[in-house]
Amino acid sequence: MPPVQRRSVVRKPARGPSVRASHAKGARAEPSKPLAGKGRGSAPSRSVVRKPARGPTVRARKASSRHAATRPTRLPKSPASVTAPSAVAPGIAIGPGAPSVSSWSAASPGPGDQAWNESQFSIPAGYGEDRIVLLVKDPWWLYAYWEVQPSTERAARGQLLPQDIPGLQSVLRIYDVTGIDFPAQPAHRSFDIGLSGLATNWYIQTNAPGREFIVELGLLTAGGRFLLLVRSNRVMAPWFGPSDIIDENWLTTDEDYWKLFGPAAGIGVGSSPSAWAKLAPQHLFSPGWSSGSLWAPNRPAAIKGFWCRVNTDLIIHGATEPRSTVVVQGQSVAVRKDGSFSLRLALPEGTQAVTIDVTSPDGRSSRTVTPVITLAWTGALSPDGAKPNPQRSDMPRPQDLTPGSLP
Amino acid sequence: MSEPQGFLALVLHTHLPFVRHPEHADFLEERWLFEAITETYLPLVERFERLANDGVPFRITMSFTPTLLAMLADPVLQARYIRHLDKLIELSAKEIDRTRWLPPFHRLALFYHHRFTAARQRYVDTYRQDLIRPFRQLAERGCLEPIASCATHGFLPLMDVVPSAARAQIRIGVEAFEHAFGRRPIGFWLPECGYHPGHDRYLKEMGVRYFLTDAHGVLFGSPRPKYGVYAPAICPSGVAAFGRDLESSKSVWSAEEGYPGDSEYREFYRDIGFDLEYDYVRPYLNGDGTRLNTGIKYYRITGKTNDKQPYDPDRALEKASEHAGNFMFNRQRQIEFLRAAMNRAPIIISPYDSELFGHWWFEGPEWLELLIRKVHFDQQQFSLITPSEYFQRYPTNQVLEPSMSSWGNGGYNDVWLNGANDWIYRHLHHMAEQMTQAAKAHAQPDPLTRRALNQMGRELCLAQSSDWAFILKTQTHTGYAYRRLHDHMARFTRLDDSLRQRRIDEGWLSELESKDNLFPFLDYRVYAEGS
Numbered sequence: 001m002p003p004v005q006r007r008s009v010v011r012k013p014a015r016g017p018s019v020r021a022s023h024a025k026g027a028r029a030e031p032s033k034p035l036a037g038k039g040r041g042s043a044p045s046r047s048v049v050r051k052p053a054r055g056p057t058v059r060a061r062k063a064s065s066r067h068a069a070t071r072p073t074r075l076p077k078s079p080a081s082v083t084a085p086s087a088v089a090p091g092i093a094i095g096p097g098a099p100s101v102s103s104w105s106a107a108s109p110g111p112g113d114q115a116w117n118e119s120q121f122s123i124p125a126g127y128g129e130d131r132i133v134l135l136v137k138d139p140w141w142l143y144a145y146w147e148v149q150p151s152t153e154r155a156a157r158g159q160l161l162p163q164d165i166p167g168l169q170s171v172l173r174i175y176d177v178t179g180i181d182f183p184a185q186p187a188h189r190s191f192d193i194g195l196s197g198l199a200t201n202w203y204i205q206t207n208a209p210g211r212e213f214i215v216e217l218g219l220l221t222a223g224g225r226f227l228l229l230v231r232s233n234r235v236m237a238p239w240f241g242p243s244d245i246i247d248e249n250w251l252t253t254d255e256d257y258w259k260l261f262g263p264a265a266g267i268g269v270g271s272s273p274s275a276w277a278k279l280a281p282q283h284l285f286s287p288g289w290s291s292g293s294l295w296a297p298n299r300p301a302a303i304k305g306f307w308c309r310v311n312t313d314l315i316i317h318g319a320t321e322p323r324s325t326v327v328v329q330g331q332s333v334a335v336r337k338d339g340s341f342s343l344r345l346a347l348p349e350g351t352q353a354v355t356i357d358v359t360s361p362d363g364r365s366s367r368t369v370t371p372v373i374t375l376a377w378t379g380a381l382s383p384d385g386a387k388p389n390p391q392r393s394d395m396p397r398p399q400d401l402t403p404g405s406l407p
Numbered sequence: 408m409s410e411p412q413g414f415l416a417l418v419l420h421t422h423l424p425f426v427r428h429p430e431h432a433d434f435l436e437e438r439w440l441f442e443a444i445t446e447t448y449l450p451l452v453e454r455f456e457r458l459a460n461d462g463v464p465f466r467i468t469m470s471f472t473p474t475l476l477a478m479l480a481d482p483v484l485q486a487r488y489i490r491h492l493d494k495l496i497e498l499s500a501k502e503i504d505r506t507r508w509l510p511p512f513h514r515l516a517l518f519y520h521h522r523f524t525a526a527r528q529r530y531v532d533t534y535r536q537d538l539i540r541p542f543r544q545l546a547e548r549g550c551l552e553p554i555a556s557c558a559t560h561g562f563l564p565l566m567d568v569v570p571s572a573a574r575a576q577i578r579i580g581v582e583a584f585e586h587a588f589g590r591r592p593i594g595f596w597l598p599e600c601g602y603h604p605g606h607d608r609y610l611k612e613m614g615v616r617y618f619l620t621d622a623h624g625v626l627f628g629s630p631r632p633k634y635g636v637y638a639p640a641i642c643p644s645g646v647a648a649f650g651r652d653l654e655s656s657k658s659v660w661s662a663e664e665g666y667p668g669d670s671e672y673r674e675f676y677r678d679i680g681f682d683l684e685y686d687y688v689r690p691y692l693n694g695d696g697t698r699l700n701t702g703i704k705y706y707r708i709t710g711k712t713n714d715k716q717p718y719d720p721d722r723a724l725e726k727a728s729e730h731a732g733n734f735m736f737n738r739q740r741q742i743e744f745l746r747a748a749m750n751r752a753p754i755i756i757s758p759y760d761s762e763l764f765g766h767w768w769f770e771g772p773e774w775l776e777l778l779i780r781k782v783h784f785d786q787q788q789f790s791l792i793t794p795s796e797y798f799q800r801y802p803t804n805q806v807l808e809p810s811m812s813s814w815g816n817g818g819y820n821d822v823w824l825n826g827a828n829d830w831i832y833r834h835l836h837h838m839a840e841q842m843t844q845a846a847k848a849h850a851q852p853d854p855l856t857r858r859a860l861n862q863m864g865r866e867l868c869l870a871q872s873s874d875w876a877f878i879l880k881t882q883t884h885t886g887y888a889y890r891r892l893h894d895h896m897a898r899f900t901r902l903d904d905s906l907r908q909r910r911i912d913e914g915w916l917s918e919l920e921s922k923d924n925l926f927p928f929l930d931y932r933v934y935a936e937g938s
Contacts, residue, residue, distance in 0.1 A: 116912075116915070118894060118898070121893065121896070121897035121900065121901075123834060123892075123893060123896055124834075126833075127837050133568055133832070133833075133836060135565055135568070135820070135824060135832065136564070136811065136819070137819065137820050137821060137824050137825075138817060138818070138819035138820065138821055143824055143829060145829070145832065147833075201829060201830075201833075233568055236604075236811075238627070238810045238811035238812065238819065239627055239629065239810055240627065241627060242626065242627065242631050243627065243628065243629035243630055243631045243807075244631075245629050245630040245631065246630055246631050247630040247631075247633075247805065247806070247807070249805075250630070250632075250633040250805040251633070252631055252632075252633040256633075256748065257631060257635070259748045260634065260635030260636075260637060260745070260748055260749070261626060261635060263652065263654040263744070263745070264622045264626055264636040264637070264650065264652055264654070265622055265623075265626070266653030266654050266656065266657045307713045309682070311682075311683075311684075313505065313684060313687075329507070331504075331507070343504060344501070344504070344505045344687065345504070345505055345507055345508060346505050346506050346507075346508060346509050346512065347508065348508050348509055352508060381714075
């Protein structure tokens with residue numbers, strides 16, 4: 001088991017300069033790793049988050065900019081209902097990597113309801129509450145989001161003395177409350193994360209699987225006085241690793257446990273605690289063999305380098321008296337009501353003689369024409385000399401096939 | 408036949424988010440359902456029926472989400488599916504002509520034309536557009552164990568802060584299952600295998616006997632599981648958790664090592680919707696004319712090259728047979744090993760997304776049928792089983808509390824909680840609380856208020872689909888996911904406001920009821936009970 005680790009805090013990216021407390025040491029702690037490569041804070045996602053709230057938020061920020069450095073985030077009190085027509089239309093935020101694929105057109109307003117237009121609804125930035133909610137991301141990380149009303153903050157500031165104002169900072173205080181009736185009893189330990197004024201959510205690295213946490217948002221004076229604004233719900237980070245508790249009715253030795261662990265975890269039989277330590281946690285349980293295959297299959301690694309495809313189709317088209325029959329190479333072609341017909345044929349390399357027989361409706365007159373088409377390619381579409389329209393000689397000829405003979 | 412040394416439980420999770428837009432004549436994302444019917448659901452039903460008719464005894468467990476059940480039973484989508492198939496039949500007929508001088512492709516055009524025509528015949532004539540019925544019949548024949556899932560695939564670990572919402576997802580899910588299958592579900596698929604300790608109690612309330620978790624849900628449970636994931640873990644509530652076996656999962660799921668990446672199998676990413684001349688395929692594209700996958704694909708994976716070779720269904724079938732044999736052989740060895748390590752017969756739980764079979768891995772349904780046949784005819788070491796049957800053989804199991812877990816990348820909540828989608832929870836939690844308050848505030852509503860409350864429940868559920876968070880993360884179709892979240896929030900908020908102001912616009916409510924028409928049985932009081 002890893003020792004109880006010192007916690008480190010990695011500030012959420014894309015929110016300004018990084019503020020770090022101590023780095024954790026230990027088998028499971030790689031402070032920056034869980035963040036990397038997961039697209040957190042990427043530009044497209046930001047635009048998704050912020051877009052709906054842009055209008056009101058900008059105004060709110062201006063109003064409080066004087067205190068931006070010392071205040072917790074101020075969420076505009078926006079009505080959780082129909083927004084004014086002047087509000088920014090939410091639109092559809094699409095990242096540069098995500099082509100527009102939806103076939104939405106303008107939303108149709110409901111009949112008999114001219115006043116309310118669904119597409120005008122703007123997702124509110126907040127709900128006019130004092131609230132902080134704590135969620136578990138994984139055994140090492142938590143996530144908190146919050147909103148605090150200006151009146152609540154004013155009330156807290158009212159308790160301050162003039163000398164408290166310089167250096168006043170809004171902080172998240174994270175308490176380890178494992179097995180404790182908090183706040184009636186003191187927490188095992190706590191640590192603070194200093195916030196910039198605009199943050200309304202934070203990823204918190206605790207590096208403490210199996211521990212319980214409560215978070216408080218408050219104001220911290222330079223003298224160390226903490227004024228509580230809101231307190232969160234309690235969460236428990238999942239334990240990571242085999243439990244130390246063994247049921248005497250279901251006794252199992254370490255050896256037996258690890259014997260069954262290997263195949264279950266997909267790392268082969270005969271695994272051992274040391275093999276496990278090498279793998280965990282980045283490689284275990286993270287292959288992503290799970291949902292979403294229908295609309296987001298894992299695209300294979302893109303093939304590097306320039307590529308192109310060229311194909312040739314031949315279109316034969318013509319017209320005759322309506323209700324005539326047209327046969328191309330022995331196979332009839334549909335003649336439209338106006339007597340016109342057309343046929344598209346994929347054209348391979350080589351020479352094709354295309355016999356076209358046209359017969360009048362009464363069968364008395366007919367014409368036969370045979371255009372001869374030769375296609376020859378020079379050059380190649382890829383460095384290994386691949387030609388268009390690949391064919392394999394071991395394939396059956398089409399005339400050998402009928403639909404019934406296929407699987 | 409001698410007593411088997413072990414058991415294999417194949418579990419197929421069958422889910423699509425609710426996508427139904429009667430307000431548009433043609434809607435791109437509705438194709439998710441159409442493609443899944445043609446490529447997965449019909450092929451699976453056909454193969455299971457064939458196995459049953461051939462007298463091959465087999466057991467398979469399948470979850471069906473309420474959103475999918477609602478769409479399969481919806482007349483608008485049923486009619487649109489037939490229209491979709493008719494277009495494919497027309498296009499494949501043109502392809503038969505066009506490929507006349509290219510034998511490998513001509514053969515495939517015939518193959519597809521036959522496939523689509525047969526699919527139409529089965530869907531319309533055999534099943535009369537009701538695809539739930541054949542699955543129900545397979546259940547009645549004892550081959551299939553259908554299990555339930557959450558109302559709209561809500562990801563429960565991130566819903567735990569509003570327990571009434573997590574509980575309602577489960578209760579509505581069970582109710583939807585009863586409407587479709589005419590019986591109580593024995594088992595339950597937690598969306599994304601997302602387990603939060605304590606949620607088993609909600610399952611218990613509904614009479615559910617078991618659910619599934621990812622491997623570490625059980626392996627890291629406490630006390631330490633004596634049998635790993637190879638026997639059920641009984642939660643404190645009495646409901647059992649069956650943990651996924653990753654060794655068998657890997658061979659099907661893994662893009663690198665898994666069977667579906669074999670060079671003989673059909674290449675998913677080469678489709679005539681992208682490959683052929685634009686004007687020719689334009690009539691088969693959607694309204695906006697963006698190229699898309701039609702389902703007609705002519706190439707095999709070939710290798711790590713752009714120079715793909717034509718697909719050969721016969722060779723692919725041979726490969727599927729070989730892979731089925733390999734899978735069976737590996738399970739035999741695995742069971743041999745496990746049997747020696749345990750003093751009883753292990754159960755290996757192999758869960759997959761149903762849509763993996765056929766849609767993504769084109770030959771998957773053939774592989775599955777061949778595997779089932781081989782397991783029955785070619786060996787006696789293990790047999791197929793459903794989790795509930797395993798109970799009957801081994802009623803005594805270890806009590807332990809499984810660990811919070813999911814089967815998403817990373818094994819926890821990361822996929823549904825990250826920089827691309829974390830903003831949604833502020834709103835989803837708020838809505839869930841508003842819903843709970845509204846439900847508690849209206850004990851005796853008039854009929855119109857009752858309708859508004861029920862519709863609020865539907866809008867909340869639809870916003871909670873884990874699919875939207877997932878799509879925001881994967882950055883495909885993000886515009887659509889965002890729009891869906893937005894619209895359900897808008898509708899919910901307006902309903903909530905209408906209730907407060909005691910002014911419900913009935914015309915608008917009726918329109919919502921016909922648009923988001925799933926769960927006609929939903930009773931808003933589910934949000935007022937308990938907790």
